[in-house]
Amino acid sequence: MRRLMYEAQRALASPVRNPRMATVIGRLLGAAFLLCFGTGLYSHFLQQPLPGMHFATRPAYLYQFTQGTHIVAGIACFPLLLAKLYIVFPALFAWPPVKSFANFLERTSIALFVGISLVQIVIGLLNTYQWYPWPFPFRQVHFALGWVLIGLLVIHIGVKLPLITRYWRKAPDASEPEHLSEAASPDRSRNLEEVRLWGSSRPGGITGRLLDYIDATPATPSRVSRRGFLTTVAVGVTAVVGLTAGQTFTPLDATNVFAPRKKGLGPQGVPVNRTSTQAKVAEVAMDAGWALTVVYAGTEHRFTRAQLLAMEQTEVRLPIACVEGWSQMATWRGVRLMDLADTVGADAGTSFRLISLEERGSFSKTQMGHEYVRDPLTLVALELNGDTLHLEHGYPARMIAPGRPGVLQTKWLSRIEAIDA
Ligand SMILES: Nc1nc2c(c(=O)[nH]1)N[C@H]1C(S)=C(S)[C@@H](COP(=O)(O)O)O[C@H]1N2
């Protein structure tokens, strides 16, 4: 077995399967992971703030930028992770599989790291297509796995630190062991001889045939050159990013072929994530008796659409920036939330709970910190892109605020309640 594995490693030897290349790709992958983790934490806490947390409301495109980065970096992980696995693949054939307890821990942590990384980027990608072929809640699991991965990343870097520092800048030269596998032995002919003897004892068996194959395979490593490999990885990353990033990054709109959302497609030129039918609000939202209820200090204040339209109207340019990575700039018109808050007598430190006509759904009730309430760009929007707000965009009124995730831009508003401090 040992010899078989040894020869398998030898057959897999390649100029790109070396610690230097593992370091080069590993750095990029590590950077992408850290970007995903940082932007992911930010997105998570915006949606589920810890007590006392406050956020920057500007620049208005802040969340569009952080979440766009999250998705782009996550998508780039696909070719990078495949490249990394390609490089270290021969290590699977190390024999014995476990040499010591430390070695066992190292290999187990790497197996977990690889497996969980794959799960993380796959469920993240499927989430951007709103496809959930699993029984668990996406957001909580994605968040928890993020922490696990950061822990495993720290362990991985710690274990590999000697290799990483050694190959951080330097290309491997002839005096260094070139390959990650142990099979870079100069003693190939003697080995092969033994292998042949051993293999021929099982003629026609799988082992025998594999050994015949290895025997017939020249010792010269594969012809994948370092430059060719790096070019392939670069083309892969450019392709997956270039063909999707246009969903949030306007200059790439023309090449947005694979992303789930396309800029400008949808009623009033804005995509719709959840329709009024899915949210089961079509009827109540069109009811002529609708009024927005604002609750402060136990008193309910009702505002009909006509009354809201009679108040001072403000026009703002703000994006819808969905957690799923797409975003769309739009022109909104309506009443400043600040003005409504003043009208009901709320003070500057008041945060609000936003309640939708939608009865079910995890974002039918959300919270808005006072920093957003008091931002002059935050509107109870009544119009979108020059027309009455479309039912699918939240008619009769929706919230729009700078720097917030799409999920918190509540459509089909029903009530706004002050939260007791
Ligand atoms: N009441 C309610 N508001 C909602 C949602 C929802 O499901 N219900 N979806 C949110 C999400 S996830 C996004 S990205 C934006 C999308 O707004 P749009 O459909 O007008 O583009 O609305 C948000 N507002």
Ligand SMILES: [Mo]
């Ligand atoms: Mo969203």
